[in-house]
Amino acid sequence: MSSIAQKKGFGATIWDFMTTVDHKKIAILYLMSGGFFFLVGGIEAMLIRIQLVKAGNDFLSAGTFNEVITMHGTTMIFLASMPILLAFMNAVMPLQIGARDVAFPFLNSLGFWLFFFGGIFLNLSWFMGGAPDAGWTNYASLALASEGHGIDFYALGLTISGFGTLIAGINFLVTIINMRAPGMTYMRMPLFTWTTFVASALILLAFPPLTVGLFFMIFDRLFGASFFAVEMGGNTIIWEHLFWIFGHPEVYILILPAFGIFSEIFAIFSRKRLFGYTALVFATILIGFYGFMVWAHHMFTVGLGPTANAVFALATMIIAVPTGIKIFNWLLTIWGGNISFSVPMIYAVAFIPTFVAGGVTGVMQAIAPLDYQLHDSYFIVAHFHYVIVGGVVLAILAGTHLYWPKMFGTMLSEKLGKWTFWFFFLGFHLTFFIQHFLGLMGMPRRVYTFGADQGWDLFNAISSSGAVLMATGVIILLVNVVMTIVKNERIGNDPWGDGRTLEWAIPSPPPFYNFAQTPLVRGLDTYWIEKMDGNKKGMIFAEPLGDIHMPNGSIIPFVISLGMFIASFGALYFLDGKPWALAVLIGGLALMFGSMLLRSLKDDLGFHITKEELLEDAKGGNTDGH
Amino acid sequence: MMKGIKKWRLFALMSMLLVFLAGCGREEISTLIPAGRVAQDQFNLLILSSVIMTFVIVVVLIIFILAIVKFRRSKVGEDMIPEQVEGSAKLEFIWTAIPIVLLLILAVPTVYSTFDLADVSTMDVEAKDGNSSHLTVNVTGNLYWWEFEYPEQGIVTAQELVVPTNERVYFNLISADIKHSFWIPSVGGKLDVNPENVNTFYLEFDQESSELEDGVFYGKCAELCGPSHALMDFKVKSVDREEFDQWVTAMQAEEPAVVEGALAQQGEELFGQDGLSCISCHATSGLGEGNLMAGPNLATFGDRNRVAGYLEHNEENVKKWISDPQEYKPGNLMPDVATLNNGEKLSDQELNALAAYLMGLSVEE
Structure with a gap:
């Protein structure tokens, strides 16, 4: 089953990916679809910067501009950053803890397909009567007043993809708690696993408030409820609270895995153990914890009163402390190390000053009275791009270079990687640094145009020119990916030469069962310890070679998600009085619940890989799976 | 080669200069040129926090640059295996304690100012003559225009706010439709204009708008409120108290002006x-x-x-x-x-x- 190398046809490959429950293939699915949405969001960003390149530009109409900014934010947060980080979590975390797969492989697949169909649903709004136009925050009074179906696409699409993310979070939590290899205590887990763990806990706690808010929104818009309808006694501030109780932890859901990736990179490319590992772990947990205490700092100008504002201002400032601890521990990690400036390390090194710049403007905004000036101005636009692009996107680009060899077995070109870096990095600072000053000069965010008499022309033109550089960087990355795939030069277990954790001890890409024998972990940086002890195998084993029990692939997760996707169209058009809408709604739900029922009733016991097959595999080096 | 680098330096210097010269924006709208007590307080907080934050950035940058220069592979040797240091409790303490001290320095003016700027207790205090001692303006945000009602004076105007200088002016904000946000950048920070509740705050106008190039301060809507959010501007005329009283009297005239021509x-x-x-x-x-x-x-x-x-x-x-x-x-x-x-x-x-x-x-x- 596993030993015969076959060249699969295109259709068979597609089918394989549609039915796979293998965490490494799901990671590739996340990376590809997240990457696709990243390009879509990037094109939207370019449209924004073209429109704002000069005063009074008429490249986009007012309504279209609002659709573009809404979809840019929503796409980048929900459909690009999160899925790409989930891709790395899927690809790497189970390997780091020495597991054969995640705890619930079927759910892993379901989580992906729900996210995927949610994202497609949301983006189909462009072709079906207009995209959402109330900003990614979708504040209730504007959202309820918005005509057309844009907001309905937003609420339903995010509900579906939110289920997917929630499922992924729960899955990772259970995996990390239950599936660690013998000897892998919590305080020996690699930092990327730790940040995955904390981010998953945040997902578990933060997504329900969003789902509640979205349900209220759907009920208000589609079924005439009035949770947010002021004239009926509703209250729009409730949406703001629900959104930000989700929204603030959400930014930590994004940045913590990014911190994890950078932590791995600093250790590998400095050839040195992470300085203050314990402090880094506790700082991660603290950031996750504080993340739930500070949501109202997004609402300083709402009029919550001075007591609430003061309390939330102080709580927000505290977050700077654990973040500072992290920065200094990273600096001390590279201090005294042996630094190799490979592409992932360049990103990691560039991340430090960039993120510090984004962090300090965050503290400035925590000063509530000062925030009355900064809030909803271009200052905040600059701030969150500094932390999200300067933190999360740099981590995504770094992680793409770092983990590409482990995921695909080939190396991205270092030379092109450096070109991408310089274009992207310089373009980024050119675009966003100056936006701090635009904000201080009185420019509100989310404006589709500005007058020539406001004094903002020059800075906006500079900002737009930076965006061109960023786009160039991304295009070079695409060229790099294509060339790497075409060249197809295979690499070994530890392509960076200084891998420290378990994923670098096994082939690239790993066999579909990951570890023929479960490893025994003797300390932090397992693989490094074995290397230093001269262990040629890279690990010691906790069990003799034996049969491995594996799950079967399944198309059911795809069908469940498809059912929900179809049902959403029914719900969306139901109120328009379209005669077919009810049938579509019922049909989609029937498909969804039917396939759930099938899954519940049909026993699927998986299959076994025999010891003989494993031995043959080890000899032949075939890692293609069955 | 050297010449190229020099040119680049000059270019960088020139562009920095350009940024600084253009950096403050227009006085009608820039928060960097405060024209009122509230904006001045907020500007002071901006300067204080910028100084502290610049200090943080400089410290990080020094360690950062030293680290990446001193410990690059080309310097320490291809095969060098660094000592695998675990950490240092002393250092952890230092970089926990110092940020906390810095934050405390910021926290005190933050809390003081938060309560100070929200203090509207003198709003309804009556002066000796039975009138309110301070001017109150009721602001209503509408889809893309602003209404200003002066309840004491019994007058209404729209789009252009007229206020007296050198005294507190209180604002009651409410929206007639969807959420807006009321912002006069050079006079003070914004406050949201919610559909469900009245928000109250005060501003002080310390400069007469006639001194400005355009003769008015620029006001903005700062919360996305639909397609024309970007165009929901208003203007502010600040005049001395005497001129303001004249304006009020003229507004209160029962007889409409005679239309000529x-x-x-x-x-x-x-x-x-x-x-x-x-x-x-x-x-x-x-x-x-x-x-x-x-x-x-x-x-x-x-x-x-x-x-x-x-x-x-x-x-x-x-x-x-x-x-x-x-x-x-x-x-x-x-x-x-x-x-x-x-x-x-x-x-x-x-x-x-x-x-x-x-x-x-x-x-x-």
């Missing part, structure tokens, strides 16, 4: 009940209560700085606006003038008349 009189007729009935939404007298009319009050139209909040103030723009409001503020609620005119567009003559009438509406000398 045949063209303007034709415009008045068109504007009135027997013409296009514009007057059913737009009052032309400053006397009255707020939040009653569907459109902005036009009593001071001729005195304004802009048409529709952002277009240059001339008859041409008035005519353009009347003939196609959707072109200039997409999504606004003003009806298409043809629907008021039995489905026909206004003739040039009629537009001229309306513009002449509107430009004549004035309470200033």
Whole structure:
């Protein structure tokens, strides 16, 4: 089953990916679809910067501009950053803890397909009567007043993809708690696993408030409820609270895995153990914890009163402390190390000053009275791009270079990687640094145009020119990916030469069962310890070679998600009085619940890989799976 | 090679200079040129926090640059295996404690200022003569225009706020439709204009707007409120107390100003009940209560700085606006003038008349 190398046809490959429950293939699915949405969001960003390149530009109409900014934010947060980080979590975390797969492989697949169909649903709004136009925050009074179906696409699409993310979070939590290899205590887990763990806990706690808010929104818009309808006694501030109780932890859901990736990179490319590992772990947990205490700092100008504002201002400032601890521990990690400036390390090194710049403007905004000036101005636009692009996107680009060899077995070109870096990095600072000053000069965010008499022309033109550089960087990355795939030069277990954790001890890409024998972990940086002890195998084993029990692939997760996707169209058009809408709604739900029922009733016991097959595999080096 | 580097340096220096010269923006709208006590407090906080944060950045940068210069592989050798240091409790303590101290320095003025700027306790305090000791303005945010009611004085205006200098002015904010945010950057920070509750705060105007190049401060809507959010501007005239009182008296005049000239009189007729009935939404007298009319009050139209909040103030723009409001503020609620005119567009003559009438509406000398 596993030993015969076959060249699969295109259709068979597609089918394989549609039915796979293998965490490494799901990671590739996340990376590809997240990457696709990243390009879509990037094109939207370019449209924004073209429109704002000069005063009074008429490249986009007012309504279209609002659709573009809404979809840019929503796409980048929900459909690009999160899925790409989930891709790395899927690809790497189970390997780091020495597991054969995640705890619930079927759910892993379901989580992906729900996210995927949610994202497609949301983006189909462009072709079906207009995209959402109330900003990614979708504040209730504007959202309820918005005509057309844009907001309905937003609420339903995010509900579906939110289920997917929630499922992924729960899955990772259970995996990390239950599936660690013998000897892998919590305080020996690699930092990327730790940040995955904390981010998953945040997902578990933060997504329900969003789902509640979205349900209220759907009920208000589609079924005439009035949770947010002021004239009926509703209250729009409730949406703001629900959104930000989700929204603030959400930014930590994004940045913590990014911190994890950078932590791995600093250790590998400095050839040195992470300085203050314990402090880094506790700082991660603290950031996750504080993340739930500070949501109202997004609402300083709402009029919550001075007591609430003061309390939330102080709580927000505290977050700077654990973040500072992290920065200094990273600096001390590279201090005294042996630094190799490979592409992932360049990103990691560039991340430090960039993120510090984004962090300090965050503290400035925590000063509530000062925030009355900064809030909803271009200052905040600059701030969150500094932390999200300067933190999360740099981590995504770094992680793409770092983990590409482990995921695909080939190396991205270092030379092109450096070109991408310089274009992207310089373009980024050119675009966003100056936006701090635009904000201080009185420019509100989310404006589709500005007058020539406001004094903002020059800075906006500079900002737009930076965006061109960023786009160039991304295009070079695409060229790099294509060339790497075409060249197809295979690499070994530890392509960076200084891998420290378990994923670098096994082939690239790993066999579909990951570890023929479960490893025994003797300390932090397992693989490094074995290397230093001269262990040629890279690990010691906790069990003799034996049969491995594996799950079967399944198309059911795809069908469940498809059912929900179809049902959403029914719900969306139901109120328009379209005669077919009810049938579509019922049909989609029937498909969804039917396939759930099938899954519940049909026993699927998986299959076994025999010891003989494993031995043959080890000899032949075939890692293609069955 | 050296020459190339020098050129780059010069270029970098020049662009830094350019940024600094242009860096403060226009005095009508920049938070960096505060023109009132509230904005000044906020500006001081900006400077204080910028200084502390620059210190943080410099410390990080020094360690950072030293680290990446000293410990690069080309310097320490290809095969060097560094010592695997676990950490240092002393260092951890230092970089926990110092940020906490820095934050405490920031926390004290933050809390003080948060309560200070929200203190509206003197708002309803009566002066000796029984009148309120401070001016209160009720602001209503509407889809893409602002209404300012002066309840004590019994007058209403729109789009251009008139306030006295060197005293506290209190604002009650509410929205008539969706959420907006009331922001006069050079005078003070913003406060949201919610549909469900009244928000109250105060500002102080310490500079007369006549000293500004454009003669008015620029006000903005800072919360996305629909397609024309970017165009929901208003203007602020700050005048000394005496001039303000004169303006109030003029606004309170019962008798409407006499319309002069045949063209303007034709415009008045068109504007009135027997013409296009514009007057059913737009009052032309400053006397009255707020939040009653569907459109902005036009009593001071001729005195304004802009048409529709952002277009240059001339008859041409008035005519353009009347003939196609959707072109200039997409999504606004003003009806298409043809629907008021039995489905026909206004003739040039009629537009001229309306513009002449509107430009004549004035309470200033």
